[in-house]
Structures are given as C-alpha cells and as structure tokens.
Amino acid sequence: MLGLRAPWVSSVLRRHAAVVPDFVRTTLEGPQPNKLLTLVIINDGSRVLLGRKKRGFGEGYYNGFGGKVEAGETVRQAAERELLEEACITAEDMTEAGVLVFTFDDNPQPWEVHVFSASRFRGEPTETDEMAPVWFNHMEVPFNQMWADDVHWYPAFLQQKYFCGVFGFRETTKLVWHTLEEGEVQVAPEMA
Numbered sequence: 447m448l449g450l451r452a453p454w455v456s457s458v459l460r461r462h463a464a465v466v467p468d469f470v471r472t473t474l475e476g477p478q479p480n481k482l483l484t485l486v487i488i489n490d491g492s493r494v495l496l497g498r499k500k501r502g503f504g505e506g507y508y509n510g511f512g513g514k515v516e517a518g519e520t521v522r523q524a525a526e527r528e529l530l531e532e533a534c535i536t537a538e539d540m541t542e543a544g545v546l547v548f549t550f551d552d553n554p555q556p557w558e559v560h561v562f563s564a565s566r567f568r569g570e571p572t573e574t575d576e577m578a579p580v581w582f583n584h585m586e587v588p589f590n591q592m593w594a595d596d597v598h599w600y601p602a603f604l605q606q607k608y609f610c611g612v613f614g615f616r617e618t619t620k621l622v623w624h625t626l627e628e629g630e631v632q633v634a635p636e637m638a
C-alpha cells in the first residue's frame with residue numbers, strides 16, 4: 447500500500463490482525479497506490495456547511511466539498527479548487543482535520559480522503575451542478591443521509607481532534623469494519 451499514512455496503516459493491520467476482514471488486508475497490502483481525494487467541511491463553531499450531492503458517486507448524500515486530487519496538484523490545492531468549484535467559496539483558515547482510508551470488497555484500490563476544516567471563507571455558498579449547500583447545526587447533522595462512516599468520525603471532527611480511520615465497505619456502501627484513532631498519529635520508525 448503506497449500512501450501518505452502507509453506506516454500508520456501497516457501498524458493498524460498488525461494491531462488489529464485478529465479482526466481485520468481479509469478484503470481490507472489484501473486491499474491495503476496490494477499493489478495499487480491510494481486514490482487521493484479531499485473533503486472540506488466549513489465549521490463555524492455551531493454549524494457545518496454541507497452540500498447535497500446532485501450527481502455521481504454518493505448522489506443524494508450530504509457531504510463536505512471535495513474530489514479527486516489531479517496530477518500536478520498538492521492535496522491542499524485540490525481541496526481549495528474543489529471547494530471553489532462545488533460551493534463557490536474560498537476558505538481563509540483551512541487546516542488539516544484528519545485522514546480516512548477506505549477499502550472496498552468490490553474495488554482493489556484503497557481511497558485516501560484528506561479532510562480539512564475551515565471556519566472562515568470568502569464568497570457566498572452557491573448551488574452548483576454538483577452540490578446544493580445547506581447549513582446544519584452540530585446536533586442535527588443528517589447522518590441517515592450521509593456515508594455510513596461519517597457518524598464515526600464527525601465527533602472528533604466537531605471537537606477539532608485530528609483523526610485517522612480505516613474503513614471496510616462491502617458492495618461499495620455497507621460498512622462492515624472500521625478503526626479510528628484520535629490525536630496526531632505517531633508511528634515509531636521500527637513500526638514502519
């Protein structure tokens with residue numbers, strides 16, 4: 447598994463060896479480099495700005511704004527570009543909030559989603575071809591209309607604790623296994 451958090455993921459596989467589903471292990475130990483994606487969630491302290499996805503992967507779900515990192519871009523540049531493309535805004539204080547690694551029994555490539563948080567932005571959130579923006583109070587985040595993993599990491603996100611998670615999905619959307627760690631993930635060299 448090639449990716450920004452590869453040493454940490456290897457240590458997760460070792461520590462959870464008895465319970466990690468086979469497809470999660472084979473995907474993470476396989477030859478495919480991670481597909482890199484971004485996700486930006488505006489959090490003003492009491493509300494989050496989400497978008498209802500109007501087309502493509504995750505259609506109908508509420509989510510932050512983001513997409514694939516393109517060739518020649520840094521992860522941060524991709525996050526800024528997707529936020530502008532999908533919500534028509536520019537974040538002023540974007541910080542790294544966490545990393546999510548997704549595996550699927552029906553796709554050999556791991557996905558590595560870099561989650562960013564921002565509280566201030568320029569511009570007016572505007573509906574685009576891809577997303578319709580909506581504010582939600584922290585207590586009313588619509589988890590029943592979101593990806594199944596989100597309910598597990600939003601608490602850390604809302605408390606502004608850095609998080610790293612590994613998730614295993616069957617048939618693309620059924621979450622069957624996950625592990626989540628909060629705080630900066632430190633991996634000693636001997637663990638790498």
Ligand SMILES: Nc1nc2c([nH]c(=O)n2[C@H]2C[C@H](O)[C@@H](COP(=O)(O)OP(=O)(O)OP(=O)(O)O)O2)c(=O)[nH]1
Nearest residue numbers: 483484485502503509511512513514559593595596
């Ligand atoms: N909250 C959450 N977000 C996820 C999950 N899985 C997942 O890919 N995402 C995010 C990462 C990206 O922001 C977005 C998927 O990207 P995308 O397919 O829309 O990428 P894109 O905009 O480059 O695609 P396209 O318009 O070119 O088709 O969904 C998940 O399980 N939970």
